[in-house]
């Protein structure tokens with residue numbers, strides 16, 4: 001691929017937060033591997049030592065070497081994914097993408113509505129440090145929200161729902177947390193890579209993030225501007241009846257634990273997920 005200039009937002013910087021599971025990888029299925037980069041999960045899809053595998057999301061700023069090392073540990077020295085798929089473009093999901101694209105020279109895919117945030121055209125809304133939650137929410141004013149610019153390295157997901165190089169998966173548009181947020185779903189076995197459409201840790205709480213205490217949650221509050229769409233997206237994912245979920249934050253959830261919790265979240269999103277106060281919530285979202 002010809003070299004194209006790429007830039008991070010000017011507000012990009014390392015964020016000093018580390019969870020108990022940072023640096024840990026989990027093989028959820030023989031071809032589904034989740035790896036925790038400080039406070040966010042990336043996912044490698046493909047069997048161990050396979051040639052054809054892909055990466056979903058790109059971790060925190062400054063974690064490219066760690067992601068490459070985790071990839072090589074699973075797929076062998078100098079292994080290289082066929083492509084990188086993004087759930088969305090928040091800094092903790094694209095934090096190391098430029099270095100990864102330069103190193104691997106692979107294409108990046110995202111949903112069309114997310115492209116303005118990945119090509120330097122549009123900033124995300126400011127994070128909301130006043131939102132109900134905890135210490136991470138309060139710290140969130142330091143979180144980068146300016147767009148990165150991947151130029152021609154990023155391209156739109158095919159409109160027919162398929163995911164190139166990630167056979168058996170389809171993308172599911174799950175807006176709310178961001179306009180072009182997608183989750184990836186495999187119908188055959190019900191595997192779901194949810195991104196931040198919902199998560200399994202209270203991401204606003206420093207204590208919960210540090211300990212990775214498992215608890216189904218809506219999308220991270222400080223970065224979610226559209227709660228109505230976020231609720232619809234959770235209902236959409238619940239209707240797929242996933243058998244397991246790897247979420248952007250928190251530990252994977254499987255089987256009955258997932259189905260019960262996701263149903264509760266979909267039914268009672270106003271109470272569980274929508275914060276009681278914050279600049280992106282109105283009272284009508286609670287009902």
Ligand SMILES: [Zn+2]
Nearest residue numbers: 090177196223
């Ligand atoms: Zn996010």
